[in-house]
Amino acid sequence: xxxxxxxxxxxxxxxxxxxxxxxxxxxxxxxxxxxxxxxxxxxxxxxxxxxxxxxxxxxxxxxxxxxxxxxxxxxxxxxxxxxxxxxxxxxxxxxxxxxxxxxxxxxxxxxxxxxxxxxxxxxxxxxxxxxxxxxxxxxxxxxxxxxxxxxxxxxxxxxxxxxxxxxxxxxxxxxxxxxxxxxxxxxxxxxxxxxxxxxxxxxxxxxxxxxxxxxxxxxxxxxxxxxxxxxxxxxxxxxxxxxxxxxxxxxx
Numbered sequence: 001x002x003x004x005x006x007x008x009x010x011x012x013x014x015x016x017x018x019x020x021x022x023x024x025x026x027x028x029x030x031x032x033x034x035x036x037x038x039x040x041x042x043x044x045x046x047x048x049x050x051x052x053x054x055x056x057x058x059x060x061x062x063x064x065x066x067x068x069x070x071x072x073x074x075x076x077x078x079x080x081x082x083x084x085x086x087x088x089x090x091x092x093x094x095x096x097x098x099x100x101x102x103x104x105x106x107x108x109x110x111x112x113x114x115x116x117x118x119x120x121x122x123x124x125x126x127x128x129x130x131x132x133x134x135x136x137x138x139x140x141x142x143x144x145x146x147x148x149x150x151x152x153x154x155x156x157x158x159x160x161x162x163x164x165x166x167x168x169x170x171x172x173x174x175x176x177x178x179x180x181x182x183x184x185x186x187x188x189x190x191x192x193x194x195x196x197x198x199x200x201x202x203x204x205x206x207x208x209x210x211x212x213x214x215x216x217x218x219x220x221x222x223x224x225x226x227x228x229x230x231x232x233x234x235x236x237x238x239x240x241x242x243x244x245x246x247x248x249x250x251x252x
Contacts, residue, residue: 011228014211015244019184020098023089024201025234028190028216030107032083032235035076045069054163063148063156070159073107074125074142082113085189088238090114095245100179104191104198106161119176121168121198127160136160173197180204187241189215189234193222202226215241 027037036050045053050069052058059066090113093099101118103110106125110118128139132155139157141149148156162168180186180201193199193214202212202222214226215237223229230237 008228010211011213012244014185015241017184018096018098020100020179020182021092021096021185021187021245022179022183022201022205022210023092023099023101023187023189024191024198025085025089025101025103025105025110025189026191026198027105029085029089029103029234029238030080030083030105030109031190032085032233033080033107033109035080035107035109045072051164054161055165056163057165059158059163063158067144067147067149067159070125070161071142071144071147074140077107077109077125078140078142080107080109082109083235085234085238086110086113086115088242091242092245093117095242098182100183102176102179102198102201104195119172119179121162121172121176123159123161123169125159125161128157129160131156131158168197176201177204180210181208183208183210186210186212187215187238188212188222188226189238191216191220193220213241 031037053066053069086109089101089110093101093115099117101110101115103118103120104122106122108124108126126138126140127136128149129136130151130153132151132153151157181204183205186202186205188202203225206212206225212226213228213230214220214222215230215234217231217233219229
């Protein structure tokens with residue numbers, strides 16, 4: 001893998017420059033931490049497709065089952081440890097003042113590893129939202145005395161994540177698109193590139209002159225349009241990239 005990076009002059013040049021780096025991450029980045037991707041083989045919870053539970057309709061029909069699923073997800077994430085991919089992205093943020101991380105992940109492992117310049121496209125497991133007035137608050141529980149848990153006002157709470165069929169937070173999306181337009185290098189790691197509008201961010205970046213590198217064991221719909229496809233797991237390839245990045249002004 002080190003040889004592959006050395007024989008890529010364009011990537012080597014981008015890594016040596018001080019331009020802004022944007023990382024877009026998906027569930028594959030957390031796979032080495034033992035967290036399910038759900039789109040791959042074995043993505044089943046109690047005999048059900050998790051994507052069928054991650055909808056507003058499922059919550060309205062059976063909030064207890066949806067909350068049991070999310071309580072399980074919270075417990076799995078709480079017990080998981082960040083892997084070398086998370087550590088590499090935290091190192092990139094320390095090295096480059098212009099680094100920005102946009103993630104589709106809700107597990108909180110990027111934050112636990114030290115990333116702070118982060119945009120969460122799909123929210124986070126670690127906040128809950130009142131189903132009556134939309135108020136949100138931090139919530140690190142994964143065991144509950146009542147399901148669904150209830151807000152102080154008495155209304156059912158829901159996880160503060162973006163479900164299938166729901167729109168992304170407009171401000172977060174606009175900031176992610178702005179980061180894509182400004183980036184000189186984009187690292188797309190561990191995502192199927194199927195879910196929009198997140199999947200549009202690499203194309204926005206390319207249209208504005210960025211060099212786009214996909215890091216994934218499998219080829220995706222992005223592979224033919226990316227400037228490079230690095231075939232392999234994120235926890236092996238991202239550390240190699242982070243080691244090759246020069247430290248620019250303003251890094252911490």
